[in-house]
Amino acid sequence: MSDRTDPPEIARYKPFYTELEKGRNYLWCSCGRSASQPYCDGSHRGTGFKPVSYTPADKGEEVLFCGCKHTGTPPFCDGSHNNLLPDYPLDDPGSPENQAVPEVGLTGDARAVLNGGCYVFSPGKAALREFENLKYCAVIGPDFGAIYQSQFYFEVSAGQSPVISFGDREVVLFISAGEAEICISGKTFYAPPHSGAYIRQGEAFRVTPEPGEPVKFLASACPRADAPEWLEDMPDNFDRAEPDRVVPLDPSQRQGMADRYFQMLVDKAVGSNVVTQFIGHIPLSKAEPHRHLYEEALIILSGQGCMWTENLKTPVRAGDVIFLPRKQIHSLEATNEDGMLVVGTIYPGDNPAINY
Template structure:
């Protein structure tokens, strides 16, 4: 097999705990991603590793990864352009069915959906209005999402008991009190709340906030008091979007907000910017929620597609094939949050 014939996309494989594997580093093997001896005569050697647990993983096929044998998303930067839908792929989906929103929701292949939150579905708790937009009844298994609308004042204490909580501030500014420690917060930023901590939000303007609970689906509790204290083993919690430090991925970029640097080991939150384009159909090993912050376009999932617009929420079950198309000349900005944690650049 010539080097050119090898796909740059990572290989999905099931590793068995304790078993040793030889990952090809030369790209010549016909048994990708594993070594078949084709490196003989070169200065390349396979990387031998032992699987720590039985699990499905994505092993690098492009050989540009910096975390071999695992994919780190480097294949996305090997060409000048992010891999976009080919004319053949677009032709193959010409019979896809447009799904219009029914009661505010368009359900696509595999339970993926696009929905537009409707204010009349809100629960009211003093200056807070909130509603679930991704929950167990929607097919979620690991992460839930609430939209919070906050009017001037201070909310009651809020908590997803016993799980990680990740907040994203869509608009407005204020303060977040996490179990007694206060953070100034502004729009286009995220904050991490550890399991066991309650939080409340103070603002002098209208705020829109999205709250994710992970990795167990649990209700948002609203209470007049809290019986927990701030976990001082993790002082840094707040991350603001900074385009200057974003990761470039061909003609698009992304920045992780809440991730391991603020102590979030289970869930990753990011902001992504995509230009006028249609991504090639791809999948992730993680379950994902997306909020469209600016711009508009279409979500394709194989046999179905739906319009997406600013303010919409998208749910993607793990391994569901999808392609997000931006049809806005100004580009599209989105917030994504997914479980298990990792890099949003990794797909197959």
């Protein structure tokens, strides 16, 4: 360990988005004193801090160099900047600029389309297809501009659903209403309300509601898929190397993020390395506009608010799903006293706290 004694200086409270040149050596400033952020200019001399070197192997690699200098994964941001301030950075929805932003409504396909391919989809207003005892529709996918992930909405009123497969993709489920038994390639799990579930590549699944209550769920397929496949039989290929697949809500697992919190549902702990699902709380507020390097599907579980992009906005309420393309600037405002509960699926990504 170094001989440094002081905490680093905070150059700024968010990371630096940078496109890197293959093979070039970058020296990231760790002390926070450099005038050439995020790079070293030699100002660390005498502080005990040392710059961190990084050489990208790929052309055009996009990275977020930490600006707060408190990251646990130097030289890159790990979201630690969110907890250096007591409150999440906010924007004023009543400012003259924001008041002038026009509101868009739903189109015929139950979507309200914002800037950059971002949209809000209302499954309750969508035309559902039927297959055996399933009703379903596509929420996110190539037809709607997604590059990385697809998402489908399903309802099962009673009895075993057909066996559903997305081939060699990874699949993440979220039980949005009701409770169910989920069979994954021959192994059965109980899935309580608002739990997440993970299906590994090549596995298939079936969802059976508990008697007397329909179940509604969303399935994200990564990489994106055009449609689910229906199998005649359940395969017997459950990957026993990752035995835990259903993650219930658990307030003891919440992680703080300024005045917000989130709980990871599907992540590395159940074997999912590049698809991540979390549940989070947004208090009554409008976040400062920001971006992510991952593509995201956000399900509004409770509350209501407004989704903002550069110069458009649309109301959101419980049941809606928001599609956010990579790098799309946005802000999700909660407008009710209790705030909003949301479930996010990010891909490719493993940390919902990283924003820029």
